[in-house]
Amino acid sequence: xxxxxxxxxxxxxxxxxxxxxxxxxxxxxxxxxxxxxxxxxxxxxxxxxxxxxxxxxxxxxxxxxxxxxxxxxxxxxxxxxxxxxxxxxxxxxxxxxxxxxxxxxxxxxxxxxxxxxxxxxxxxxxxxxxxxxxxxxxxxxxxxxxxxxxxxxxxxxxxxxxxx
Numbered sequence: 039x040x041x042x043x044x045x046x047x048x049x050x051x052x053x054x055x056x057x058x059x060x061x062x063x064x065x066x067x068x069x070x071x072x073x074x075x076x077x078x079x080x081x082x083x084x085x086x087x088x089x090x091x092x093x094x095x096x097x098x099x100x101x102x103x104x105x106x107x108x109x110x111x112x113x114x115x116x117x118x119x120x121x122x123x124x125x126x127x128x129x130x131x132x133x134x135x136x137x138x139x140x141x142x143x144x145x146x147x148x149x150x151x152x153x154x155x156x157x158x159x160x161x162x163x164x165x166x167x168x169x170x171x172x173x174x175x176x177x178x179x180x181x182x183x184x185x186x187x188x189x190x191x192x193x194x195x196x197x198x199x200x201x202x
Contacts, residue, residue: 049089
């Protein structure tokens with residue numbers, strides 16, 4: 039949450055030229071955790087939250103099951119036709135990490151500085167959920183969130199179709 043809050047502040051109001059987000063981690067069994075576009079939907083949600091609705095340009099999935107290796111490469115486009123690449127790479131020896139590169143007319147953001155540990159992240163999520171139940175979020179905010187979530191799920195499904 040702290041990392042995303044930092045990114046949101048850094049990106050707000052800037053004109054994106056191109057960007058990429060690479061996520062690496064150890065192996066993950068698709069049978070248990072789903073297709074990578076779904077198991078990695080939090081990264082897709084970051085991109086949609088930062089840059090608005092995205093269009094799928096292409097997607098590929100490289101798998102070497104015998105090596106427990108997988109790499110999904112997704113090429114997306116913003117509403118302004120700016121390219122965004124999202125890569126999920128998993129395999130033995132790959133550490134859990136996020137690498138990003140966002141280039142704007144006003145400069146670049148190549149990594150996320152250490153903005154602190156995401157403390158009590160599940161408690162924060164629970165708190166947000168309770169606030170919604172208590173009616174502390176406006177109908178407009180809830181509608182925007184629903185639209186974003188449905189867009190991300192639709193994109194993940196289109197990515198899966200493209201890779202199959």
